[in-house]
Amino acid sequence: MQIYKLIGRNVDVTDALKDYVNEKMDRLERFHDHITDAKVVLTVRDVRDNMRRNRVEVQINVPNGIIRAEEHHADMYAAIDMVGDVLERQLRKVKTRYLQRRQTGEVEEQNGMVGAPVTDDVVVTTDDTDDIDITMPEIVRSKKVDMRPMSPEDAVIQMEALHHDFYFFLNAATEQCAIVYRRKDGNYGVIEPNF
Numbered sequence: 220m221q222i223y224k225l226i227g228r229n230v231d232v233t234d235a236l237k238d239y240v241n242e243k244m245d246r247l248e249r250f251h252d253h254i255t256d257a258k259v260v261l262t263v264r265d266v267r268d269n270m271r272r273n274r275v276e277v278q279i280n281v282p283n284g285i286i287r288a289e290e291h292h293a294d295m296y297a298a299i300d301m302v303g304d305v306l307e308r309q310l311r312k313v314k315t316r317y318l319q320r321r322q323t324g325e326v327e328e329q330n331g332m333v334g335a336p337v338t339d340d341v342v343v344t345t346d347d348t349d350d351i352d353i354t355m356p357e358i359v360r361s362k363k364v365d366m367r368p369m370s371p372e373d374a375v376i377q378m379e380a381l382h383h384d385f386y387f388f389l390n391a392a393t394e395q396c397a398i399v400y401r402r403k404d405g406n407y408g409v410i411e412p413n414f
Contacts, residue, residue, distance in 0.1 A: 223257035230263040230273075230295070239296060243303035247279075255280045259346040275302045281313060318363065366396070371409050374399040 225232060225240060240259055247254065250269035262274040273295040279286045288305040291408040292298035368391035369377070378399055390411065398410040 223259060226258070226260045228260065228262040230261050232261065236261070236295065239299060241301055246303060248311060250314055261299075263295070271397075273298045275299050277302050277306055279306065279310070281310075284313075286313065287308065340368060368394070370398065371399055371407075375407050 220255060224235065227236075240261075245259070257277060257279040260274075260276040264274075264275070265273055271293065272291055273293065274289065274291050275295070275298040276289045277287070286306065286309045288302045288309065290305065291300040292301060314349075340366070364387055364388040365366075368389045370391055371388075372396070374386045374388040377388070378401070385398055387396065387398050388393070390397045393398045393411065395412055399410050399413075400410065402408050
């Protein structure tokens with residue numbers, strides 16, 4: 220497969236583990252026209268009572284989009300298998316969609332590399348392995364918000380009061396728009412622009 224980056228967090232990435240990841244990533248070789256690069260992150264963390272939880276995250280960049288998969292399992296090799304299966308299904312759907320669009324003339328080739336549809340972006344992000352939908356999203360609601368300057372901590376309080384998973388606010392310290400969000404581990408994150 221093309222070049223990808225392998226990162227280990229709280230885990231020693233042994234040669235056996237590298238070989239196993241390489242083997243799974245090589246299975247995606249048939250989609251090489253649609254993959255520009257990839258990143259694999261292996262994470263181990265203790266959950267409770269000396270139990271370990273392994274997480275495998277893979278992000279694959281395709282022309283005009285990203286495909287991302289994440290799986291958790293007590294066994295790292297099983298998590299790698301699971302995420303490999305998800306990615307294969309997602310890439311197959313992207314390739315099928317590309318071929319359908321190429322037949323209708325909606326795809327353009329640039330610099331000898333097969334491109335994705337030029338009419339829109341392809342973004343597939345899912346943790347659900349059975350229901351992968353790559354149709355273009357439809358905006359069904361638009362909302363305007365008052366932008367009061369506040370700290371990220373105050374934004375978290377507002378988010379919790381509204382029972383939302385994220386909250387858009389004006390950071391009083393930076394005078395920039397930002398988003399606070401609830402992470403899967405129960406903690407909070409902040410997204411800020413990088414100019």
